[in-house]
Amino acid sequence: MASPVSGAALVTVLALIASLAALFSGVSAPLVCVTLVTALLPLLLTLWLRCLRRRDCGTERRVCVLVLGDVGRSPRMQYHALSLSKHGFNVTFVGFVDSKPHQDVLREERIRIVPITEVKSVGVGPKLLTYVTKVTVQCLQLLSVLLRMELQSYVLLQNPPGLPSIAVAWFVCVLRGSRFIIDWHNYGYTIMALSHGWRHPVVRLAKWYEHFFGPLAAHHLCVTTAMKDDLQRNWGIKATTVYDRPASIFRETPVKLQHELFMRLAHIYPQFQHRGCDGDAEAEKTIFSVRDLTDDSVTLRAERPALLLSSTSWTEDEDFSILLSALEDYEGLVSGGASLPSLVCVITGKGPQKEHYRKLIDALHFQHVKICTPWLEPEDYPLLLGAADLGVCLHKSSSGLDLPMKVVDMFGCCLPVCAVHFHCLHELVKHEENGLIFADSQELAEQLKSLLSEFPASTGRLGLFRKNLRTSRGRCWDDNWDQNVLPLITAASR
Template identity: 60%
Template sequence: MFLFLLGTKPHRDIVCNDNIQIAPISELKMLQVGPKIFQYIAKVTVQAMQLFCTMLKIDKPAYILLQNPPGLPSIGVAWVVCLLQRSKLIIDWHNYGYTIMSLTHGESHPIVQIAKWYEKLFGRLSDYNFCVTNAMKEDLQINSNIKAITLYDKPASFFKETPLDLQHKLYMKLAKDYAPFKSRTEPLLPHIEMSAFTERIVRSGSVMHIKERPALLISSTSWTEDEDFSILLKALEDYEQYINAGAKLPPLVCVITGKGPLKEHYNRLIANINFKHVQICTPWLEAEDYPLLLGSADLGVCLHKSSSGLDLPMKVVDMFGCCLPVCAVHFLCLHELVKHEENGLIFKDFSELEEQMKMLFLEFPTGAGKLQMLRRNLQASKQLRWDESWEQTVLPVFSSS
C-alpha cells in the first residue's frame, strides 16, 4: 500500500505496479485565522484523524514503513495503528523534522522542542529503524538511544543517461512552455526541427547537438530555508561577467526544478537580474520528465545544506544515477556521497562555485576537460541501484523478524 497526497502524481512505475495499491490523501487547506500556533495545532490534529481513518480502512499490514520527515503526526498515528493491528513499525530516517522546523522558529521554540521529544519517543518505540548516513546512525544511538541500520539512498533504475533522441523530444516538449528550450535561430531547411540544444532531420529521424549549443545546468529544490539559492544566482552573475570580459565559455540554460514556499521569492530575484548569456527557468516537471532532464544535463548544482548536518541530498543521488557530475555545497557528512574531484566538486560559497563552473565549462563541449572526466568516473563506477540496495540491506531484516 502506498499513501500519497492528491495533487501529486507518482511515477508510472508505481502507478502501473500490480503489487502496489494507492490510497490518496487530500491535502488540507486550513483557514488562515487565529494565532499561528492555533492554526498549526488544528492542522496537525485534523491530519492525524484523516491519516488514522485512512490507515484503518486498508488491509491489515504486517509492516508499516514510513519516512521521517515528515513525522508529525504520521509517526504517532502509524504507531497507534501498529498497536491496534499488531503490525510492526519501521522508520526510515532521512533527517530530523525538528531541525527543519528550527530553521523557521529557532531551536528554543516550544514547537521545536515538542517535535524533538516526539521524534525521539516514537523512534524508541518503533520496531526497526533505517537511516541515510553513518553519521546519523551514530547520532541516533548516542543522543536518542535508537539503534538504526544505515541504508544509503540509491537511484531508481529510471535515473540514467538520456539518449539523444529522447533529449530532443523532451526539449521540444518543454519549449512549448519555457523559452530557454526554444531554438535561437530558424532552421535553414524546412525538414529540420530545432530546439535550443538539438536538431532533428524529420525525414530520417536522426538527431544531433547543434553547434555552439548552450550548456544545460540543473538544480532541484523544495525551495526551503535549508537551500540558499542566492549562492547560485551570484555565481551565475559572475559567470556572465566572465563571458562579457571575453572568456570562451558557453552560454548557460539554468533549470531549477521543484516547488515550495520560497519559490516566488527567488522568482522575483531572478526577474530583476539582467542576463544576456544565462537563461533561468523554474519549472515543475512531470514525474517521468524529471529523470529524462537529469540524464540530458551537463552539470548539476546542489545547494542543500542539511538542517541536522546528518542527511544526504537525494537530488545528488538521482543525478549520480544519471552520470551527471555535481557541484555541491559543503556540510558535515557530504563526503559520504560526494567525493571531491572524483564524482563531483564541493564548494563553500558562491566564489568557489563560480570558479568551478568556469573551470568545468572552459572546454565545453569537448570531451577533454574536467567535466567529462567526472562523467566518465560516474559511468565507470557501476553504482548500486535502489532495488539492489534494498535486497542487500532491508530484506534480511524482514527475513529475520
C-alpha cells in the first residue's frame, strides 16, 4: 500500500502555510492561513484518497526524472534517464520540451517524455503578486502531472530550479509512497541573487525554501566535493558526489565528419564559407577543410583559422563581455602584425541575454576574428566540440560550488579549455595541465596569444594540453553512474 500522509507531513504543510503568511505585509496572517487551508482542503482530501490505492505490479522499476526546465538543455538529467533505462527502469521524463533531446533519449523505448508548459509571469500588477501567481500555477500543473502518472518508485529531481518543484515532488512522494531524490546542481537562491541582490524578498524566500524543503528528500546527489561539504556543514544533508562525466558521444571528431559538419554549417553561417577565387571544380571547400572530389579524401586547410568554441545558456553567471574584450585585444595583435591565426569564434546556446550580446557583437567590426552564435542540433554539438581547437568557459558559479558541464563535454572531446576562475574550479580544470584559468579579459587575451602562437602545429602548450587530455581520460558517465548512483537506488528498493 502507498503510505498515507503522515502526521509529520501535515505538520510540515501547516508550517509552510504559516511561514508564507508572514511574507504578506499588511495582510492578516490568520486570514491568509484560513484562506489557504480552505482552498487546499478539497485537494488534500482528494490526494489522500488517491494515495490509498494499491501499488500496482512493476512500480519498483519506475522512476520519474523531473526537471523544471528544458529537457533538451538538461544533459545530466538526460544521462540519468538513459542510465536508468539501461538497468531496466521505465523512466517518465518530465520537463519543458523547448529543445529536442538527444536521439538516444528519443529512441529509448523505456523513456517516455511528459511535457509541461513553462508558466510566464503576468505582466500586470505588483511584482511579488505576479511571482506568487506564477509559482502557484506551476505548482498546480506539477501536482496534476505527477498525480496522473503511474505510481513511481522514485522521483529524481534536478535542483535548481527548485521552486516550486522541490515541495511538490516531496509532497507527492509522501502521498504515494515514492522515494524522493534531489540532484543538487547548484543553489537556486544564489542564481536569483545575481539579478535581484541578496536582500531581495524573493531571494530570501527562495533561500528559506531550499533550506526548509531540501533536507526532506530521502537521498541526495551533488556535482562537486565542495558542494557535498557545504550541504553537510550548513544544511545537515549527506549527499553523494557524482561528478559529471562526458557521454560516449563526446570524442574527437574524424576529419571527414568535421568536413561534413562544416559544409552543413556553411549553408547557414557565412563564417564557415570558403571565399577563395581559385575556381577548383574538383574540390569541395569550407574555410577549415577541403574534400577532393576525385578520390573523396578530406584534409584540413594549412592556412585555416583557429576554431574557438564556447557554449552558454546566456544567463547572469556568464559575463561574455570578458570574451568580447579579449577578442578585441586579439584582433589588435593580429592587425599589428603578430604571427597569429585568424579566429572563428562560435558561441552556442539559448538564453535570456543572447539578444543583448548579439547587439554588442554586431557593433564589432573585426577583420581577423569572426563570431557566430548558432543553435546546434544535439547530434552536431559534440561533433563541433570534437572539431574545435580551443574552448572558452565563462561560467562563474553563483555559489562557487558547481562545475560547468560544458567543460566536462569539452574534455571528453580532448579539447583544451581556458576557464574563468571561481572557487572549486580546480576539481575539474588543472591549470597548465589540461587548460588555463584566467581572471579577466586581459589575461584571457594573453592566453589566446600564447596558445595559438604555433597554430596549426600540434606542438606547443595547446598540443601538450590535448595530449594530457588523451592520456588522462577517466571513467565515462556510465561507469561513474553505476558505481555511485545504482547502488543507492538498488539498496533503497530492498
